[in-house]
Structure formats: structure tokens, C-alpha cells
Amino acid sequence: MTKYLLILLLCVSTLPARAALDAAQVRQLTAEDSSDKVAAIRQLTQTADPDAVRVLKAMAEDSLFLAGDKAVIIDGDKAFDAASGAPIKMPANPESPTVNNRIRGELASALAALKLFDADATVRLASAQKLQSQVTPEMAPLLARALDKETDAQIKALLTLAHAQANLANTDPAARLAAVKALAATSSPTIKSVLLPLTEKAGEPDDKVRYEAIAAVKAIDSRLAIAENIGRAFSGLSLGSILLLGALGLAITYGVMGIINMAHGELLMVGAYATYGMQTLFRAYLPEAIDWYLPAAIPVAFFSAALVGVVMERTVIRWLYGRTLETLLATWGLSLVLIQSARVLFGAQNVEVANPTWMSGGIEVMPNLMLPWNRIIIIGFAMFVLALVWLLMNKTRLGMFVRAVTQNRPMAGCVGVPTSRIDTMAFALGAGIAGLGGVALSQISNVGPDMGQGYIVDSFMVVVVGGVGQLAGAVWAALGLGIFSKLLEGWAGAVIAKISILVCIIIFIQKRPQGIFALKGRFVE
């Protein structure tokens, strides 16, 4: 910083022809009284002079001193006249002015405002963005001048807003009216709160301006509400894609084998812990490639969950075909064993799974609407898995066998489909998809032994609503339930939303007991 300053000073000192600052104003910077200093800082800021930047910077760095009746800048063993920037003899006993926190704050915003006149457009843009939240009425002339000089359209738009905000306190009603009109086109909560005082008689004596302000607040409100609802729909979409990942696996296992797998949520947990395991491995052995642990976790999670699924199917489930209620109880027992195993292996506490750096942050669509990357990626991931499952079920031999067994098990067996092996494969596939769901879930929620329990009821609701063994049904039901429940949550709170959704499902089943996409035919029962 000192180096930068030095270069700046050298430049200035080589150009003595430049107009110097008002010496009295600069002298006032070192005054006794804080209010005098603040006034001086503000006046210097108004000049928008590069020299003012130099002086204020020196003050912020504690190198501005008072020597006799002159303000001087002392840098190491050199001294300069503060107003003109000309080198002078080192004064005998310079006095340092007190720079308290109030002055420091004032200096910081003054320097930020002066950056609006920087030669570099990116610096100006950053400064204009920063200014949006801290506009004061005194800045109006400064902003007007910056607006005059500005050529970049984006910065110009920002400055117009800031200028309008600063102008709201203008004594001229016409200027205020113009400012309100300019602000009505925005959609940010901060500007709304700036406009609010103007909607009351106490805050705004002029009727015309007040009505305009009321209209502006209304316009901003409606735009905010739209953004909020879009945000809700988006988080509903991402909840829906998580539900979809959970329900796809269930739809396959329930559709093919007619069994309800209560341990399905725990297969999600297996996938999430597999992700955690990959993260730990990468941290230990490949710390430079840590961002890649997530793609690496996808196959690991799929196969570990599928393996657990195969073991479950071979040891327990295959002995219970045709006894669905018993399968339900046995798989519940399996889920308890899996939960307790996770507790014993990884501890009862939640483990920490970090987002890779490329998943943090988001796209800002509107000032109060941010679409986080991790949710966008999860939606994309769910689509990818859906496409994969669709291809597998409709374009491969395995998929054809699975569909054959779903439709008519004895007939499929008669024409040579190895039904028992298909059962195992289908169950492993369903379990593997649950594992993939676990990878996605690990990125947006806690990873712990009980994590699967929260999703199991919802996943079943998706299967119930969507209809058995139907991919399309599962997709529509998952997205519908996700978006519907998030929208309801915004209006009525999470608990009421959950209860009303349950009631809706019960009513829905009255009308369509087989789900949205019912299988037609004699084997429906």
C-alpha cells in the first residue's frame, strides 16, 4: 500500500501544474473537533479530485500530521505538503490528529465513493455496487457528477439508482418525484425500506410524491412476492428431485416385487456415508483434488448401496415373497440394524460433508432471489439419473425382463426369464439409485444415522400418489409433492403443510386409488 501511495505521490509531485486542493479544507482535516473533520472529509469527497483520494488515504493510514498551521503527509523520512503534494522539509514536531472510529467509518465510505471516479471500470462497478446499501443524502451532488462522467451502461444503471436514493431527501419535490419514479422500477427490499417513510404524511409533505411513493412500494412489493414464489417453487423443485431419487428406487422394487422396503431410507444413508467416506479418503490421500471427491463418490455410493441391497434381498426378502405385510416388518427390522450399525461405525453424531468449491455460491436472479448452485446441480443430477433409469428400463435386455416380471411373473418365468435373478438385480438397482439419492442428500442436509427416517414417509407418499411401478407417475408425483409442499410451507408453516398434504393425499386416493397413472388390466388388484 505504501508503495502504491509513493508512486501516486511521485506522479503527483512530477505534475506541479495540477490544481491543488483548498489548503484550508485540508487543514480542517486535522482540526480538534470530530465534526469539523467529518465536514472536511465530506467536502473533500465532493471535489471528486484524485488528490483528495491521496490525502484521505494518508489520513486513513495515520500518515497525516499537523505541523504549524499546515497539514503535512509524512511517509518514512519524507514529508509532503498535504494540499499541493509538493515535497517539503521534514517538520520539527508534527502532531498526529485523533482518528476515532467515527472518522474511520467516514473515511472508508468517502474513499469508496471516490472510487466511482477511478479509471478502472471494474473498480467503479465494485464501488457502485457497494454504495447501493449506504447511500446518504449528502452524496447526491457527487453521484450526479459520477453519473455525468460514466460511460459504462451497467455502472450507469447502478449509479442512477444510488442517485435517486440520495435525492429522496432533496428539498425540491420535483427532484424527489423523479427519484421515486426511478426507484419504482427496482425490486430490492432495501429500497423498499428507504421508500417506506415517504408513504406517510410525516415523512413526505408533498401529496404527489407521496402517492407516487405508495405506488412504487406496491410495485416493488409485487415484484418481491413474485421473486419469493419463484424461490419457493425452485426449492420445491429441488426437494422434488430428492424425493424423486428416493422414490425411483422404491417404484422399481415395489413395482417389480410388490414389496415395501422400509429400509429404503437407510439405503439413502448408506449412499451418504459412502460420500463421507470418499471425502475422508480424498482428504487423506489426494488433498489437491479434494473438489473431485463428489464425482468419485457417485459410483462408490451406487455400488455400496446396491451391495447392501443384494445382501438384504438374498438373506431376508426373497423368503417373504407374496407376504407383503411381513416384508414390511422384516425390512423395518433391517432398517433398525442398519441405523445401529451406522451409529456403531461412525458415531451417533452427524458427520460433516462439505460442498466442493464448485458447488458453493449461486446465481443471483433478482436482489432477493438466489438460486444456489448445489440445488441446481442436484436437480440436474436427478434428471440425469432419471434418464439413465429410463434408458435402462426401456432400452436394455435387463429392463425388458424387469418389465416382463412386473407385468406377469409366472408368464415371464414360462418364457425363460430368470425371475429370481431379475428380482435380485432389480432390488440392487433400486438400492443403488437410493445410494445416488444419498450422494445428493449429503450435499444439502445433515449426514447422520437417522437421516433416512425423515425421507421414508415422503418417498412412500410419492409412490402411493404416482401409482405402482410407473416411472412417469413417480416423476410427476415427486415434483408435484415437492413444489406443492414448499409453496404451502411458505404460506402456512412446515407442520401445517405436511398435515394438509397428507389430507390431500387421502382425498386424492379416494378418487384414484391406484395413483395418477394406474396400471390397466386384470392383474391390478
Added chain:
Amino acid sequence: MHKPLTLRILSSLDGKSWAALGAFLALALLVVPVLNLGTAEDSAFHISAYAITLIGKIMCYALVAIAMDLIWGYGGILSLGHGLFFALGGYAFGMYLMRQIGRDGSYGADIPDFMVFLDWKEIPWFWSGSDSFGWVALLVVLVPALVAFVFGYFAFRSRIKGVYFSIITQALTYAAMLLFFRNETGFGGNNGFTDFKRVLGHTITSPETRLVLFGLTALFLAATLIFAAWLVKSKFGRVLTAIRDAESRVMFIGYNPLWYKLTIWVISAVICGIAGALYVPQVGIINPSEMSPANSIEIAIWVAVGGRGTLIGPIIGAFVVNLAKSWFTVSFPEYWLFFLGLLFIVVTLMLPQGLVGLWKKLQEKNASRKGTAA
């Protein structure tokens, strides 16, 4: 079929069973009080207060197990939401117990402590009358019955059955749990009801009150058993079993399964509610975790362990599983879930008829061996 009702009830159990029931009641109403109050604490025959509370609690569970058996074992409908009816009965009676605290709560107010905490000024409308024992006793029966009727009517009318029904009942109790967790619902939120002081004016923790509650539970258990035995042997019970085994055929004969299913469903819910009401004063607390899906599914395993489709099975199951639970959670808390999980798996895989079925099988084997020997 012109036998009087009392005779029909008498003939619903055989002589041996009546004798066993009489022995059980004598034990619960005479021997246990004497051994609890009349012996010194260090005597080998002394029954501790802890044991009485534990057995009393398990008897309440046994009631729930019978209720579950009626709907699952005889009706073929697996409910994963019976914890809800149990908790509703418990909450209804808990309201009365909360009102009995009077001004002895930590805030010394006329309304229960948690309402003071919520800054409520007076009792909300759904609490009105909760200081009257009679009204609350009615609520214990009516609330579970009403919830069960409304839910069951819609569910059975649209012929939801099998796993679909099970899943929906699970969602039902889950939603209710979330509802009761909210403070604004007006039932104490997370903490539920606790710190009871009196019941009908008697101190709730006194040994005498405890014994009376214990005796009442035993009496009600015996009465429920007799009622259930009569019910499943009546014409109603036979149609119900027929619906379980072949619903379509029963419909073709001309019965409407809806009302049979609904009746047994409501009866089952009411028994659960009463069990909950007996449970709360003995255990001294009721909170929303009683409605958690895991609790409700555990009820099914009691019945499965004992043997469904029999009446003594659920009682045996409730005792075996819960005694094992209190032993495990004290000695090996780590392994309880493993044990419970394996129990679910082993019972469904190896013992579809439960312990009672195993016993019968062993007896048959013995008999046939004797038969071949002779």
C-alpha cells in the same frame, strides 16, 4: 343362537382359561398389593415400586397389543399408526391430570405451566371441561373413536388395503406427532404433560394410588380379553376373519366389508385410547414421541412375537419384548436396536405364528411322536 349373552360370554373361554384368568386377577389384586405393602423392603418376597410400575406399564402395552391383534390378526389390516390412538387417550387423560395440579405448578397459576409459558391467559376452548373426571373419561373413549372413524371411513370406503393402508396410517401418526410437537397446538409441545400431582384428589405417587392403578389395569386387561374372546367367536368375528381371508368372496356372498372393518378398527382404537389413559398416570409423562412411527411399528412386533390370530399371543409378546427392552436398555443399550431389528427379521422369517405357534408345533410333534410310539 338363543343363548343369553352372559352365557355366550361365559362359553367364549374354556374352563382352563377361566381358571388362568382368575389366577391372574388374584395375583394382581391380592398377592401383589400384599407383597408390596405388607413386606419389608429387604425381604426376598418384596415387590418394589419399580417392578409394579414396570408391570403396570407392560399391561397397558398388552392392551394395545390385543387391540392390534384384533385389527391385524383377525382383520388382516396392519396398522402402523396405533401409537396415535394410544397417545390420544393418554393426552385426553393427561389434560385431567394437568388440571388436577391446580396451583401447585411452578408458576402457581390457575392454568397449566406450559400455558403460562406461552403467555396464554385462560384455558383454550378444547380444554374446557377437562377438570371433570367424567368428561375426560368420555374424551378418552370418544377422541380415538372419532379419529379412527373418520380416517377409517375414508380409507376403507375407497378400499385402501394391504401395505397402502399401513403406509398411510404411518403417515397419519407421523403428521399427528409433528402437530403435537408444536407449542401452539396447546398440548405442551415437546415436553408434553408431566409433573402430575393428584388423581381424583389422591396423591399420584403414593403406593396406594399406584396399586389401585395397577389393579385397574389388570382388571381392564382381563375384561378386554374376555370381550375379545367373545367378539372373535361371535358371528361378527367370523365374518371379519372371512374378510381377512377372502374379501372378494365375502362381498359376493352379500356382506359389505366396510362396516365390519370400520367397527373393528374403531373398537381397536378405543381399547388403545383406554390403555393410554391407564398408562399416563402410572408412568407420569406423555409426550409426542409416543406417536413416532417407530413406536407404532413396535406394537406390531409384540403381536408378531407372541403370535397373531390368538388372544394370549399378543399379551405374551408384549411382556417378552418389553421385559427384554428394559433389560437391554439398562445392561447393553448399544445392542437393543440390533436385538429389536433381528427380532423383526427372525420372527417374520422363522416364526410366522409367533411363540404360541411354536408352542403348538412342539406339542403336535410330541403328540405325534407319542402316537407313533404307541
